[in-house]
Amino acid sequence: MNPEKTRIKEVPLLDVRNLETAFDIDGTDYNAVDDVSFQVKPRQIVGIVGESGCGKSVMSLSIMQLLPKGIGKVKSGQIVFDGINLEKMSESQINKLRGNDVSMIFQEPMTSLNPVFTIGYQLQEVFFNHTIISRRNARLRSIALLKSVGISRPEKIVDEYPHQLSGGMRQRVMIAIAIACQPKLLIADEPTTALDVTVQAQILELLKGIQEVNDMSIILITHDLGVVAEMCDEVIVMYAGKIVERTDVDRLFHNPKHPYTTLLLGAIPKMDEQEDRLNSIQGIVPSLINMPQVGCRFANRCPKAMPECTTITPLLENVEQGHEVACLLFDTSKPKEEMR
Amino acid sequence: MLKYAFRRILGMIPMLFLTSIVVFSLAKLMPGDSLSGEIDPRNTDPKYIADMREKLGYNDPLPQQYFHWIGNFVQGDFGKSTRFKIPAAEVIGERIPNTLLLGLSSILITYILAFLMGSYSGRKPYTLGDNIIGGLNYLGLSIPSFVAGVFAIFLFSFTLGWFPSNGSIDIGVTEGTLDYWLSRLHHVFLPAVVLGLLSTASYTQFLRNDIIENSRKDFVRTARAKGTPERKIYNVHILRNSMIPLITFLGFDLVAIISGAIITETIFTYPGLGQLFLDSVGTRDYPVLMTLTMLFSFLTLIGNLVADVFYGIVDPRIRLE
Numbered sequence: 001m002n003p004e005k006t007r008i009k010e011v012p013l014l015d016v017r018n019l020e021t022a023f024d025i026d027g028t029d030y031n032a033v034d035d036v037s038f039q040v041k042p043r044q045i046v047g048i049v050g051e052s053g054c055g056k057s058v059m060s061l062s063i064m065q066l067l068p069k070g071i072g073k074v075k076s077g078q079i080v081f082d083g084i085n086l087e088k089m090s091e092s093q094i095n096k097l098r099g100n101d102v103s104m105i106f107q108e109p110m111t112s113l114n115p116v117f118t119i120g121y122q123l124q125e126v127f128f129n130h131t132i133i134s135r136r137n138a139r140l141r142s143i144a145l146l147k148s149v150g151i152s153r154p155e156k157i158v159d160e161y162p163h164q165l166s167g168g169m170r171q172r173v174m175i176a177i178a179i180a181c182q183p184k185l186l187i188a189d190e191p192t193t194a195l196d197v198t199v200q201a202q203i204l205e206l207l208k209g210i211q212e213v214n215d216m217s218i219i220l221i222t223h224d225l226g227v228v229a230e231m232c233d234e235v236i237v238m239y240a241g242k243i244v245e246r247t248d249v250d251r252l253f254h255n256p257k258h259p260y261t262t263l264l265l266g267a268i269p270k271m272d273e274q275e276d277r278l279n280s281i282q283g284i285v286p287s288l289i290n291m292p293q294v295g296c297r298f299a300n301r302c303p304k305a306m307p308e309c310t311t312i313t314p315l316l317e318n319v320e321q322g323h324e325v326a327c328l329l330f331d332t333s334k335p336k337e338e339m340r
Numbered sequence: 341m342l343k344y345a346f347r348r349i350l351g352m353i354p355m356l357f358l359t360s361i362v363v364f365s366l367a368k369l370m371p372g373d374s375l376s377g378e379i380d381p382r383n384t385d386p387k388y389i390a391d392m393r394e395k396l397g398y399n400d401p402l403p404q405q406y407f408h409w410i411g412n413f414v415q416g417d418f419g420k421s422t423r424f425k426i427p428a429a430e431v432i433g434e435r436i437p438n439t440l441l442l443g444l445s446s447i448l449i450t451y452i453l454a455f456l457m458g459s460y461s462g463r464k465p466y467t468l469g470d471n472i473i474g475g476l477n478y479l480g481l482s483i484p485s486f487v488a489g490v491f492a493i494f495l496f497s498f499t500l501g502w503f504p505s506n507g508s509i510d511i512g513v514t515e516g517t518l519d520y521w522l523s524r525l526h527h528v529f530l531p532a533v534v535l536g537l538l539s540t541a542s543y544t545q546f547l548r549n550d551i552i553e554n555s556r557k558d559f560v561r562t563a564r565a566k567g568t569p570e571r572k573i574y575n576v577h578i579l580r581n582s583m584i585p586l587i588t589f590l591g592f593d594l595v596a597i598i599s600g601a602i603i604t605e606t607i608f609t610y611p612g613l614g615q616l617f618l619d620s621v622g623t624r625d626y627p628v629l630m631t632l633t634m635l636f637s638f639l640t641l642i643g644n645l646v647a648d649v650f651y652g653i654v655d656p657r658i659r660l661e
Contacts, residue, residue: 066564091570099567111558115657116580129567161656177566
């Protein structure tokens with residue numbers, strides 16, 4: 001094992017157990033996240049990968065308790081953060097954690113900041129929410145924070161409005177807001193998707209640098225496997241609301257098991273090969289309403305599908321130490337109980 | 341900002357000039373003149389009327405009449421009221437305090453109610469409270485002011501006797517005393533409430549819908565992720581954004597405060613500018629009528645300017661240069 005791994009303590013910082021998050025569509029609940037369990041250890045960077053609509057963002061919003069009210073809700077399961085069950089907490093207790101111990105960066109830096117308040121105001125708000133601090137000190141600290149996320153002229157930017165900044169700058173401001181109180185866990189929901197490639201690399205480098213300095217854990221949600229390879233210790237591959245594979249980053253790239261993971265890796269264009277067409281996975285993720293309730297959800301797109309794939313629901317099981325896959329191809333105990 | 345405001349004010353001059361042509365033409369297009377409105381033709385010598393027309397310049401070519409009027413107008417001579425026989429400016433000046441009192445109090449009622457109801461409805465949409473507020477608002481929106489005014493007079497003045505049904509002041513109170521001001525407030529209350537309640541609807545629904553829309557924005561999610569309390573999210577983050585479209589109304593309101601409410605003032609026989617306007621039409625008191633119309637046009641332009649300046653203050657994305 002590489003030395004990076006041995007550094008990581010075994011007590012999980014975040015323990016998600018059998019999480020089910022449902023959306024209410026015309027009076028019926030549809031699970032966007034279905035029976036998902038995983039752990040994030042201190043200082044670990046966990047990547048969550050999957051196509052659009054596979055439940056990555058919904059899961060992260062569930063952890064933050066930020067699901068749209070009245071539409072989405074956590075139906076069952078537990079989210080234990082630092083020994084506290086988030087599902088049992090009141091709104092005001094959650095507010096004490098949000099921005100302080102757990103924080104989040106969103107996909108859209110262009111719309112994630114309030115257009116009518118200055119950068120300084122929006123940054124200082126985190127301090128005022130969680131600490132007792134004078135206005136002067138809050139201002140000084142926010143200038144220092146802006147500097148630490150690589151914004152030049154922070155004394156000036158602090159008094160500017162979001163529309164005066166570029167996308168990359170805004171995402172840096174979002175990161176500054178997220179790390180202001182030195183959280184233990186940072187959830188980054190596609191933090192670089194809306195940015196251009198050179199800025200993407202800078203933002204990722206910045207995140208990694210902060211993670212090392214602040215000793216925090218990161219859940220990095222992305223659909224970019226290149227980002228995963230560069231950043232993550234562990235990778236979770238999700239498909240249609242379920243985890244299909246989970247392992248460390250080396251094994252994912254060198255020994256992927258689940259056919260979906262294999263196809264995802266195959267879809268990365270290779271620089272050294274001449275290809276006329278880009279590889280893609282046929283079909284689309286089934287919509288929430290048409291989700292197959294029995295069998296593997298990937299079966300209809302899977303090139304290796306067997307007849308029993310549509311009748312038996314595969315469970316996430318260890319194929320080797322630290323490598324879990326939910327696929328009948330790797331099923332060791334043949335007779336499977338059906339989920340529903 | 342100052343430079344911007346100054347440029348806009350300069351830009352008003354040609355606008356007002358064009359307005360004056362329209363105002364003058366409309367006045368001249370109206371059938372009759374002050375002589376036919378005021379004088380009973382049966383007991384006056386027709387020759388005398390014809391002479392007076394000639395003397396007052398009513399028979400001059402229209403452009404000449406226009407330049408005569410506008411020439412005096414820009415020098416501050418707004419003409420003499422043909423009905424009251426005193427300068428039009430004085431007639432209007434006398435009515436302005438009444439109208440201001442009515443306008444300000446009704447708008448205060450509107451703003452306070454709309455703010456309270458709109459914020460509540462926006463925060464708790466599709467609940468029983470929101471539906472009740474919405475229902476009341478549409479009721480208010482669909483009742484014409486002449487119906488509401490007459491009903492209010494019937495109920496609160498005649499049946500219950502709580503408020504006076506007309507005028508702006510009791511007879512016999514001395515100006516400047518506490519009784520004087522109380523009497524004025526007593527008189528203005530009923531028309532102000534009628535006027536204020538009826539215009540609450542659009543403000544409330546606008547504010548409500550804007551709060552609902554803004555509460556779904558990404559920046560609200562960011563605020564929540566920062567651990568900002570729900571109360572502060574609504575009162576600071578959302579409200580500040582939801583106020584921007586309402587500023588458009590503010591510009592109109594500035595005019596509404598001065599121009600008064602023609603129908604409501606007439607029903608309550610409240611001596612404000614609205615009533616004066618209507619009376620001037622009836623008596624063909626063109627100097628007063630044209631001065632009032634020019635005043636309202638000017639205020640509309642100023643109202644728009646104030647709204648634009650306010651946009652720049654509330655919304656940093658709008659820069660005035």
